[in-house]
Amino acid sequence: MTNPALTQFIQEENCDPGNLIPLLQHIQQTEGYISEQSVRQISHFLKISENHIYGVASFYSQFRFQKPGKHHLKVCLGTACHVQGGKQLAQEVQKQFHLCSGETTPDGAIDYEEVACLGCCAQAAVVEIDGAIYAKMTTDRLMKKLHELRNIQPVPAQADESCPPIPASP
Amino acid sequence: MNENSFPQFTAIQRRAREKWTALQNGSQPLIYLGAASCGRAAGALQTLQAIQETLQELNRSAHIVQVGCIGPCYLEPLMDVQLPGLPRISYAKVTPEKAKRILRAALLEGDLSPKLAVGHFGDRTFTEQSGMPRFFDLPMLKPQVRVVLRNCGFIDPQEIDHYLAHDGYVGFVQALQRGPAGVIEEVKQSGLRGRGGAGFPTYKKWEICRAAAGEKKFVICNADEGDPGAFMNRSLLEGDPHAVLEGMLIAGFAIGAQQGLVYVRAEYPLAVTRLRHAIQQMRQSGFLGEDILGSGFRFNIEVKEGAGAFVCGEETALIASLEGERGMPRPRPPFPAEKGYRGYPTLINNTETFGILPNILRNGGQWFSQLGSPGNAGTKTFSLVGKARHTGLIEVPLGMTLRQIVFDIGGGTIKPFKAVQTGGPLGGCLSATHLDTPLDYENMRASGSIMGSGGLIVLDESTCIVDLARYFLTFSESESCGKCTPCRVGTRILVETLEKIARGEGEMGDLDVLYKVADTMQRTALCGGGQTAPNPVLTTLKYFMNEYLTHIQGRYCPAAVCTALFEYRILAEKCTGCGRCVQVCSSGAVQGEKKEPHTIDVELCIKCRACVEACKFDAIVGVPIAARQPQEVTL
Numbered sequence: 121m122t123n124p125a126l127t128q129f130i131q132e133e134n135c136d137p138g139n140l141i142p143l144l145q146h147i148q149q150t151e152g153y154i155s156e157q158s159v160r161q162i163s164h165f166l167k168i169s170e171n172h173i174y175g176v177a178s179f180y181s182q183f184r185f186q187k188p189g190k191h192h193l194k195v196c197l198g199t200a201c202h203v204q205g206g207k208q209l210a211q212e213v214q215k216q217f218h219l220c221s222g223e224t225t226p227d228g229a230i231d232y233e234e235v236a237c238l239g240c241c242a243q244a245a246v247v248e249i250d251g252a253i254y255a256k257m258t259t260d261r262l263m264k265k266l267h268e269l270r271n272i273q274p275v276p277a278q279a280d281e282s283c284p285p286i287p288a289s290p
Numbered sequence: 291m292n293e294n295s296f297p298q299f300t301a302i303q304r305r306a307r308e309k310w311t312a313l314q315n316g317s318q319p320l321i322y323l324g325a326a327s328c329g330r331a332a333g334a335l336q337t338l339q340a341i342q343e344t345l346q347e348l349n350r351s352a353h354i355v356q357v358g359c360i361g362p363c364y365l366e367p368l369m370d371v372q373l374p375g376l377p378r379i380s381y382a383k384v385t386p387e388k389a390k391r392i393l394r395a396a397l398l399e400g401d402l403s404p405k406l407a408v409g410h411f412g413d414r415t416f417t418e419q420s421g422m423p424r425f426f427d428l429p430m431l432k433p434q435v436r437v438v439l440r441n442c443g444f445i446d447p448q449e450i451d452h453y454l455a456h457d458g459y460v461g462f463v464q465a466l467q468r469g470p471a472g473v474i475e476e477v478k479q480s481g482l483r484g485r486g487g488a489g490f491p492t493y494k495k496w497e498i499c500r501a502a503a504g505e506k507k508f509v510i511c512n513a514d515e516g517d518p519g520a521f522m523n524r525s526l527l528e529g530d531p532h533a534v535l536e537g538m539l540i541a542g543f544a545i546g547a548q549q550g551l552v553y554v555r556a557e558y559p560l561a562v563t564r565l566r567h568a569i570q571q572m573r574q575s576g577f578l579g580e581d582i583l584g585s586g587f588r589f590n591i592e593v594k595e596g597a598g599a600f601v602c603g604e605e606t607a608l609i610a611s612l613e614g615e616r617g618m619p620r621p622r623p624p625f626p627a628e629k630g631y632r633g634y635p636t637l638i639n640n641t642e643t644f645g646i647l648p649n650i651l652r653n654g655g656q657w658f659s660q661l662g663s664p665g666n667a668g669t670k671t672f673s674l675v676g677k678a679r680h681t682g683l684i685e686v687p688l689g690m691t692l693r694q695i696v697f698d699i700g701g702g703t704i705k706p707f708k709a710v711q712t713g714g715p716l717g718g719c720l721s722a723t724h725l726d727t728p729l730d731y732e733n734m735r736a737s738g739s740i741m742g743s744g745g746l747i748v749l750d751e752s753t754c755i756v757d758l759a760r761y762f763l764t765f766s767e768s769e770s771c772g773k774c775t776p777c778r779v780g781t782r783i784l785v786e787t788l789e790k791i792a793r794g795e796g797e798m799g800d801l802d803v804l805y806k807v808a809d810t811m812q813r814t815a816l817c818g819g820g821q822t823a824p825n826p827v828l829t830t831l832k833y834f835m836n837e838y839l840t841h842i843q844g845r846y847c848p849a850a851v852c853t854a855l856f857e858y859r860i861l862a863e864k865c866t867g868c869g870r871c872v873q874v875c876s877s878g879a880v881q882g883e884k885k886e887p888h889t890i891d892v893e894l895c896i897k898c899r900a901c902v903e904a905c906k907f908d909a910i911v912g913v914p915i916a917a918r919q920p921q922e923v924t925l
């Protein structure tokens with residue numbers, strides 16, 4: 121069950137193992153994540169082991185190995201955002217949506233990631249929703265936005281069970 | 291300068307200048323909009339839409355120029371209006387509504403809404419006429435010297451002609467005329483030191499790389515900008531990408547390279563777009579390719595996106611990443627200048643270093659060396675963020691004091707100033723006693739910090755120093771590539787120890803643990819990452835020991851950050867009984883009758899801070915936990 125578009129891309133771009141990262145980026149961009157099947161396919165074409173590919177991919181925080189949600193939420197925990205309350209935003213997301221960084225809500229509506237800096241530090245605290253960055257975010261505004269996106273109320277508490285809370289500040 | 295030896299260039303430049311003059315002196319109003327990432331975050335795209343709608347409603351035409359960040363990000367979105375024959379006027383925090391109001395007044399009645407304006411870009415006589423200050427006379431801008439940022443906020447970064455009209459690529463043409471040795475001599479004269487952190491003399495790296503034998507050579511622009519809280523490189527790439535690319539051309543010519551690579555952070559999609567577009571334009575105008583401007587020089591530039599790993603900012607890790615590997619540093623020597631990307635001699639410089647070069651070639655090394663202070667030539671950009679009143683991107687001569695930067699440019703802090711962190715997670719935390727220290731490479735190192743790439747995070751009394759050290763070490767721990775033990779295990783121990791102190795379980799012996807582990811890391815870690823990662827711990831121990839002692843012996847966090855070490859109380863004399871806190875508390879911990887002072891049930895309170903932020907009267911404060919007896923404090 122190979123993906124013909126991927127095979128074509130590998131051949132057209134003349135990919136070698138040195139292009140592994142751009143190739144993974146291409147896959148993530150077109151498919152949303154790095155699936156087991158695409159890793160198998162790269163392994164086959166570039167003649168490098170699946171282990172090696174996972175070794176490289178998992179080193180970088182950009183790559184995800186699970187299907188993304190419909191909407192993407194990133195909360196910045198860079199230094200500027202940290203001192204301006206980014207942690208409170210992250211904690212509120214964790215609490216209300218029972219999400220840890222890297223996870224997606226059970227209904228597949230929102231995936232969530234905590235990142236180190238979005239480059240808009242003068243506007244801290246910032247979040248990114250579906251590629252757009254929002255400045256001077258407060259917990260109140262963020263929750264409103266997220267509920268708008270989902271059009272429903274917070275997930276009931278039992279959804280929490282499989283998700284250990286992210287270690288918050290002591 | 292004799293530009294005639296490159297007639298092709300002279301022609302391109304003339305056309306570009308004519309185009310710019312026509313734009314400036316045309317009969318149409320110009321509307322500038324700061325549309326870099328920071329402006330967009332503040333809502334610039336919504337403002338843009340409002341501008342377009344208003345023009346349509348009024349049935350007027352105007353030129354909209356989307357420019358990069360001009361610096362004072364805290365004022366964004368910034369919209370400027372330039373009516374024919376008048377200077378450009380800048381307006382701050384321009385919401386769609388405000389944009390409509392300003393444009394209606396300006397376009398229909400010629401009313402410049404001086405009350406809404408922050409400043410103008412004309413000369414001083416216009417100040418007298420209009421009562422508006424000059425933009426560059428504003429307190430945040432006045433002490434600055436713009437060299438590398440000279441075009442940011444002025445030109446459309448998507449137009450190579452705008453860049454050309456502002457002496458773009460003149461530095462490169464100068465370089466072609468001077469020859470490689472002449473270029474390196476000019477850079478030597480300038481005293482330029484690398485802006486990526488360590489401050490290594492740029493010309494030296496170039497000499498080594500030029501002398502290195504190799505059938506191919508590479509130039510790499512380090513735009514990984516991993517310091518969380520810094521965005522100088524992003525702003526430059528978004529606002530004036532050609533400056534950086536011209537710098538790469540000059541470097542490539544000087545060392546004899548044929549290929550340039552820009553390694554950009556994954557989180558900077560707009561910078562990537564701007565770069566790719568600019569490279570395309572360079573190719574069309576003949577600044578890239580086989581025989582550039584007929585000089586025989588061959589060069590190409592490609593953009594590579596990083597994949598999110600702080601350590602990839604380190605040059606050998608960056609190369610490993612470019613080669614498709616895990617981004618782990620490699621032992622040096624061999625240095626990349628001798629044996630780098632794919633084994634070939636490779637020159638790696640920071641984005642800002644490249645951005646400065648065209649200015650040096652154009653104005654002369656002598657000119658640059660006179661900016662800044664002896665041994666620390668030139669200007670440096672910083673991202674001034676955190677608790678400063680005026681946050682944004684600044685450029686100042688090296689050697690300016692922290693006081694000038696934090697208080698004159700940054701406008702100070704609202705709550706009392708506590709500290710300033712320089713150099714990012716690998717830098718240090720300096721106290722008020724350092725405010726008169728000149729900001730340069732040597733002074734930063736002497737104080738236990740580093741210059742780093744230019745992050746300046748201003749902290750006030752609401753920041754807990756122990757929490758901050760813990761924050762940085764947690765960052766370094768998660769970003770440690772894990773190759774060497776001192777860094778992998780050392781950061782872990784530092785984090786655990788700091789967490790223990792923040793939890794209120796600290797003992798005096800923990801301080802020794804911090805010192806010992808930090809020392810081992812400094813001496814034995816493989817790369818600069820692990821060697822300097824303890825800096826935040828060591829500088830906070832050195833300059834804020836009291837705060838550690840208050841945590842360990844006083845069992846109290848005075849900044850009300852470490853949740854185990856304080857409780858919230860409502861000050862009866864300040865509380866107006868407005869009830870805002872009751873509304874936001876999801877734990878039901880606040881009680882009180884309307885208009886009567888409220889109280890917090892500390893058993894129910896989860897210290898989420900929501901009430902503190904909601905209270906308009908600063909009535910809710912952190913106090914030591916009443917049920918706990920502090921240990922005897924010996925300071």
Ligand SMILES: Cc1cc2nc3c(=O)[nH]c(=O)nc-3n(C[C@H](O)[C@H](O)[C@H](O)COP(=O)(O)O)c2cc1C
Pocket residue numbers: 483484485486487488489490492512513514515516517600601602603604605606638639640641643743817818819820
């Ligand atoms: C852990 C670590 C991270 C670094 N991150 C960056 C970075 O983000 N950007 C940068 O230009 N240099 C960074 N450097 C410095 C580079 O290794 C290198 O010295 C620099 O790019 C050289 O450019 P310059 O001579 O123009 O300063 C980092 C170094 C270390 C040890």
Ligand code: SF4
Pocket residue numbers: 601618619769770771772773774775777778815816817818819820821
């Ligand atoms: S010091 Fe840290 S980041 Fe550098 S090589 Fe060692 S483990 Fe990796």
Ligand code: SF4
Pocket residue numbers: 858871874875876877878879880890894895896897898899900901902
């Ligand atoms: S800190 Fe949070 S839980 Fe505690 S009283 Fe305030 S709002 Fe309620």
Ligand code: FES
Pocket residue numbers: 196197198199200201202236237238239240241244246518519520
């Ligand atoms: S620290 Fe959050 S955007 Fe930079």
